[in-house]
Amino acid sequence: MLLDYLDDHLLREIATYLSDHDLNALVQTCRRTSGRLNNDLYYRNIPSGERPYVLEWAVDKNYIGTARLAVMMGASVAYTQERYNPVLVHAAIMGNLDMVSIVLAAFDVNVNITGMYGRTALANACILNDVPLVKLLMQHGGPGLDVELPDGCGMTPLMHAAQCRSIPLFQLLLATGRASVHSRCIAGYTPLLHAITAACARYNAAECVELLLQAGADPCARDARDRTILRHAVVCGRIEVVKKLLDTGKVDPDAEEGEDGELDTAREMAKQHRTDAMERLLDNYKPVPLRISVELFY
Template sequence: MALAAASRAGDLDNLCVLLKAGADPNARDKRGKTALHEACSQGHDKCVEALLRAGALVSAHKTNGFTPLHYAAATGRASIISILLASFGFSGANACDRDHKGEQAIHLAARGGFVPAVEILLAHGASGNAASNNGRTRYFQVKASSVHTASLHGHELVLRLLLSSGADPAACDTGGSQPIHDAAAGGHVGCMELLTHLGADPNASDCAGCTPLHRGSSAGEVDAARWLLKQKGVDANCRDNIGSTPLYWAASRGRADVVALLIREGNADPSAPNAHRSPLHVAAGWRHLSVCDELLKAGADPLAVDREGLTVLQVAKTDDVAKLLDEELVASRS
């Protein structure tokens, strides 16, 4: 498609020649992409204006539901966002159009941390509270707001802008997570401070009973975990719906530095099991030698059995872990 190629390259002269020769400004490739999508994604303002004057559809959807506005927002093209929303007196782009995942342009701009783009979209009716199915978890799709997105990626200026526009600092996604859960998982202390200042609860539980400390510990975010413990007094021995503590989550992911922090600064119980097994069991099973070492030094019981009656040594998957456990058993008996 010559028109799409000219738009992608920002070749305004060739683009105008093609349009005058009768090229269809709304022709699509096999993915449903038009020349306007191309011009918006590459930031070619003049090409965008020429295509719109020639009758390009400002709300054309690709096969994935992306409109030209989605492309402009995803790349932070504030000037193009303004052009699309104004659209030369014609019917402008809809700031609330959604793609196939339910995402609006503001979700994409928030993810990229593009403050001017977010400002323009808010001014044209976009909402920081609008939920999208952004697929940000490993196991299932979660409907979340742009506040969640900005918090997860640590875009504090965008987050401040969204909250000042009336977005809810304690909004829950469909998994029950609040933005502070996402900020903790990303290790973004500044975002956590802002959210709690505006009323977010540092002890909030999601639908699985997980707190921000669970999420930050699982992700290995030492600074976030320390801030929750020291600045907000969060209990290091809090449990989720199956009895897992933040220490258990950290141990299961091999986060030895977080395990050490929770024990030394949060007085976390190194032997506290969930409904299935102890932190030492899960660390041994996943071959996390350094975590096993931290837990044993803190007094975790190497003779503990899990729900199936297996000892830690029986679930150990490597010779190094087994050797460490054997040494601990010998030392404890001497």
């Protein structure tokens, strides 16, 4: 093809007079022409401040090279609209570390950008229990990474970590010193409550509860319906968690439950569920008054 013999500068000059459709057609004529005009095509498809279609496509299809070139050509990763996941959030959901690294290198990247359901890349990484991705976001975001930004349901990254029982995630988030153990979601649940009531709390529940208690979580906190954490633990049948809550010396198995005290207490719930071990544990529990405790250790 005669175009192959044209100087690169002359070929690019010709490209400036072509429409997007014609330039696309020209690029597809042969591989050599495609390589020489590829950058011009990217410039055409990456208008500043507009939706980065090329980058979105590359992230979705896991085309690392295309994504890298799109970012180099100035693709914006700050584009956002309702019911849309920005490319950083989408890359995080895909769980692709290389792709996330490329997006984080963009000129207008915002590590706290939110997508659907108000979730950040960090929140989605915690939902997926993706420890390497959380580490990458923390390394890039540094102090600017908001580890307390709640999603549309009021869920913080620590709450999402609590729901998947991930000890490494707990340690990473708590080590920042910025993740609050007292935050509440719309249902009034703290991270401690989420750690106890999550559907997958059959493993690591006691370890997660221990970490949260060491970080200052309140074992006496109640949810939006004024139910105690101890009652939730009894209902879920987590005897090892109940023991850790009782060991704090702050909880009361006979505390009123519900806004008007209309709900059964933790002790009554243990009897209803006929868990003998739980009943014995609660029966043997004797909270030590603060005054007596001080005198004993004076």
